[in-house]
Amino acid sequence: MPELPEVETVVRSLQGQILNQKIKSIRVFSVKNFIGTPLSVQGQDIIGVDRRAKYIIINLSQGYLVGHLRMTGKLFAVVKTQGQLEQVVKDFGKHLRVLLELEHCYLLFQDQRKFGFLQTCDSLDWLESKLGCEPLTEQFTLNYLVKICQSARQIKALLLDQSKVAGLGNIYVDEVLWQAGIHPQTCANRITDLQLQVLHGAIPEILNRSILAQGTTFLSYTFAGNQEGKFASKLQVFNRAGQPCFRCGTLIIKMRVAQRGTYVCLLCQNRGR
Numbered sequence: 001m002p003e004l005p006e007v008e009t010v011v012r013s014l015q016g017q018i019l020n021q022k023i024k025s026i027r028v029f030s031v032k033n034f035i036g037t038p039l040s041v042q043g044q045d046i047i048g049v050d051r052r053a054k055y056i057i058i059n060l061s062q063g064y065l066v067g068h069l070r071m072t073g074k075l076f077a078v079v080k081t082q083g084q085l086e087q088v089v090k091d092f093g094k095h096l097r098v099l100l101e102l103e104h105c106y107l108l109f110q111d112q113r114k115f116g117f118l119q120t121c122d123s124l125d126w127l128e129s130k131l132g133c134e135p136l137t138e139q140f141t142l143n144y145l146v147k148i149c150q151s152a153r154q155i156k157a158l159l160l161d162q163s164k165v166a167g168l169g170n171i172y173v174d175e176v177l178w179q180a181g182i183h184p185q186t187c188a189n190r191i192t193d194l195q196l197q198v199l200h201g202a203i204p205e206i207l208n209r210s211i212l213a214q215g216t217t218f219l220s221y222t223f224a225g226n227q228e229g230k231f232a233s234k235l236q237v238f239n240r241a242g243q244p245c246f247r248c249g250t251l252i253i254k255m256r257v258a259q260r261g262t263y264v265c266l267l268c269q270n271r272g273r
């Protein structure tokens with residue numbers, strides 16, 4: 001499932017392709033993947049493309065078109081040549097759920113599993129009310145992390161909670177906890193000050209490194225149509241069950257934490273339990 005670096009990569013890719021174009025028409029092939037009024041976006045200009053947590057925010061001249069990729073969603077643009085619409089539908093028709101015709105390109109939303117969506121809305125208050133701090137902004141201070149960790153919840157569940165730190169998911173939580181030497185089942189309020197400091201540094205560091213590599217392609221994520229992220233080969237612990245830890249050589253194990261498949265080095269990550 002795409003997380004912050006993957007969504008950021010999609011957003012950056014779209015910024016280079018769809019900004020300052022008018023939406024000429026919209027076709028919704030699957031009502032399950034569209035919330036709101038499709039026709040309300042018709043005739044509107046795209047004046048911004050941004051990210052909040054794992055949401056893609058397309059800023060329109062009036063209101064917003066918000067997207068979430070969930071498991072298998074893909075939002076990408078295809079350059080337009082005259083009279084090409086039916087060809088695009090034919091070429092990308094598999095799992096095509098929504099198609100917007102812009103002035104110079106088509107914006108396509110494909111989603112094999114159909115959990116993703118596009119949604120029209122007048123304001124972003126509904127998002128802001130449920131999302132916590134963005135980890136790549138200066139609001140994400142050590143004090144903020146210390147404050148949210150004053151809880152007996154397991155640290156993995158806490159970091160997956162979008163109302164605490166927005167944008168982290170299963171892959172990057174495993175990576176940052178390995179980096180900080182924290183077992184994912186550790187109660188957040190039992191983590192030492194030193195570990196919290198390391199964790200606070202590791203979160204933006206790993207997210208930024210992944211953004212530079214254009215995200216992690218694991219299962220289905222791609223951007224700009226079919227380009228894959230290159231961070232999968234840089235992962236230190238996620239999806240490495242049975243392979244030696246890069247730090248100590250202990251075999252990585254897979255266990256279930258917060259209802260998610262979780263990768264751990266029991267030697268590096270046994271402290272503070």
Ligand SMILES: [Zn+2]
Nearest residue numbers: 245248265268
């Ligand atoms: Zn280790």
